[in-house]
Amino acid sequence: DVKVTQSSRYLVKRTGEKVFLECVQDMDHENMFWYRQDPGLGLRLIYFSYDVKMKEKGDIPEGYSVSREKKERFSLILESASTNQTSMYLCASRPLQGAGGANVLTFGAGSRLTVL
Amino acid sequence: QKEVEQDPGPLSVPEGAIVSLNCTYSNSAFQYFMWYRQYSRKGPELLMYTYSSGNKEDGRFTAQVDKSSKYISLFIRDSQPSDSATYLCAPQGPNTGFQKLVFGTGTRLLVSP
Numbered sequence: 019d020v021k022v023t024q025s026s027r028y029l030v031k032r033t034g035e036k037v038f039l040e041c042v043q044d045m046d047h048e049n050m051f052w053y054r055q056d057p058g059l060g061l062r063l064i065y066f067s068y069d070v071k072m073k074e075k076g077d078i079p080e081g082y083s084v085s086r087e088k089k090e091r092f093s094l095i096l097e098s099a100s101t102n103q104t105s106m107y108l109c110a111s112r113p114l115q116g117a118g119g120a121n122v123l124t125f126g127a128g129s130r131l132t133v134l
Numbered sequence: 135q136k137e138v139e140q141d142p143g144p145l146s147v148p149e150g151a152i153v154s155l156n157c158t159y160s161n162s163a164f165q166y167f168m169w170y171r172q173y174s175r176k177g178p179e180l181l182m183y184t185y186s187s188g189n190k191e192d193g194r195f196t197a198q199v200d201k202s203s204k205y206i207s208l209f210i211r212d213s214q215p216s217d218s219a220t221y222l223c224a225p226q227g228p229n230t231g232f233q234k235l236v237f238g239t240g241t242r243l244l245v246s247p
Contacts, residue, residue: 022177040139058142061178063246065174108177120166120185121235125177 021045024109024126025115031133037096039108048090048114051123052076052084061108067092068114081127099133106130135162140223141239149247157223157238160204162223169208169214172220172240181208181221201228213245 043050052064063076065084073084081103085093090113092111093116096103107130110123140157146197147153155169164187170178184190187201198207220240 060140061237064236085241098213099146118167122168122180122183122237123178125179127177128175130175 020113022124022126024107024129026129027127027128029131031099032104032133033100033133035099035133037099037131037133039094039096039107039109039131041092041094042090043092043109043111043124044069044089045111045113046088046089046126047111048080048089049112050086051110051112052082052094053108053110054078055128056105064094064107096131097099099131101121104131105132136210137161137236138223138238139238141241142239144242144244146244146246147213148208149213149215149245151213151245153213153217153243153245155208155223155241155243157206157211157225158204159206159225161225162201162204163227166226167206168195168224168226169195169197170237172222174219176236178222203213205236210243213243215247218243218245 024036049068051066053061055061062078064082065071067086070089083095106128108128109126112123138159138200169181171181175205182192184197189197190197194211196209220242222240223238
């Protein structure tokens with residue numbers, strides 16, 4: 019069964035800490051994404067990567083950075099965590115060309131981060 | 135104007151009811167209309183999608199698109215407690231290179247036994 023795995027399901031961090039969220043996919047997908055999901059706001063794109071070492075800002079990149087050194091791994095970094103970054107973080111991936119023309123994302127189970 | 139509008143709910147129905155979940159969108163270039171289902175404390179997973187206008191049926195689920203009114207619907211027949219989840223609509227353009235994907239905020243559905 020193909021998968022996107024987020025290693026940390028629940029994290030509690032303190033304000034100012036550096037936080038790493040890891041995501042690994044085993045589908046050989048070119049594109050990978052980081053979203054955050056908040057009640058009433060839905061999914062908001064933080065960063066995406068269309069290939070190894072390539073990254074592009076999404077809608078809300080402030081306070082975040084990413085790293086993609088290998089095709090299967092996409093990391094989200096919070097340089098100095100703040101309370102307004104308390105959220106559910108979702109990683110997703112998709113192949114470069116979607117079957118039948120549709121872009122289908124495969125999501126991980128999510129990482130719920132609480133910043134105190 | 136948001137690209138996709140979706141009532142957040144919650145929508146509470148008894149088991150066996152017919153459920154209608156809806157979205158409106160503003161971009162007439164959208165051609166694929168996805169529905170994702172998200173169980174509590176899980177990531178979204180693709181439920182089904184349609185291309186252009188019309189209906190598509192998959193078991194108890196029917197997706198319907200009316201491009202003239204920019205209206206997307208998901209119908210669930212004989213709803214079950216296991217259908218309790220948040221449903222997100224995600225209209226999108228054709229797969230021509232990279233594109234930003236948009237999602238509705240999701241409608242939370244509760245099916246009681």
